[in-house]
Amino acid sequence: MEWKVKTYKQLTLNELYSLLQLRSEVFVVEQDCVYQDIDGKDQLAYHVLGFEKNKLIAYARIFNKGDYFKEASIGRIIVKAEYRKKDVGHRLLDYSINYINFTLKEKNIRISAQQYLIAFYQKHGFKVDGQGYLEDGIPHVNMILKN
Template sequence: MNIKVKSFNKLTVNELYAILQLRSEVFVVEQNCVYQDIDFKDQKSLHVIGFKDDKIIAYTRIFKPGDYFKNASIGRVVVAALERKHSYGHNLMKASINAIKENFKSDTITISAQKYLQKFYESHNFTKVGEEYLEDGIPHIRMDRI
């Protein structure tokens, strides 16, 4: 998997379409969750995109401190279902953390993680903060990486 980091205005129309399709495929269809994915936050984030054979198979969006949480943050973490067996999620998280360090000069990161992925994020040095809560009907937890 090759990873690129792009601002919103540097995304091609086809890349944006593929990103939105992947997010919808996983977050809306696979997780059976009706929610407003297109939230006008994409314009202020950087997009970390995983390509395999010129197809987008993995994605996150990252925010500088203050744009989403007080700290820098990572959101919309997604890997296509057929590609998860390759551990691309770990590569994607490492790239996202590095992109935050390089672009925002920040080591402290906050995420709103789906509860079932707690151990995955703990493997990237995130720690649970506070109590579980529902976001779009799915159990989530706040996690920080300091």
């Protein structure tokens, strides 16, 4: 598995197309959720790209503190369906957390998590922070990781 982190301006057109295609495949088609994925925040984000044999199979967006939440944050965390039982999601999250801790030099990370994934994030040290809410018709909850 190969990992890359790029700013919006560093992405190639093929990488941008692949990440938008994967986000649409998972969040719009698979989860049957019509929402505005192109939200104007990609330009602020670091894009974590996970490739297997030159095919994008995992992706996340990272934000500096203050760009999304007051803490650094990770969002749009996705893994292609056929790779989900292979710990790729855990590796993606570990990679993203380490990037924030060691490259951005931030220790606290906030996420907006789909509620059915609470246990997944808890395995990485995240704790529920507040009440649940609906985002695009899907139950979510804020979670925080304090290091």
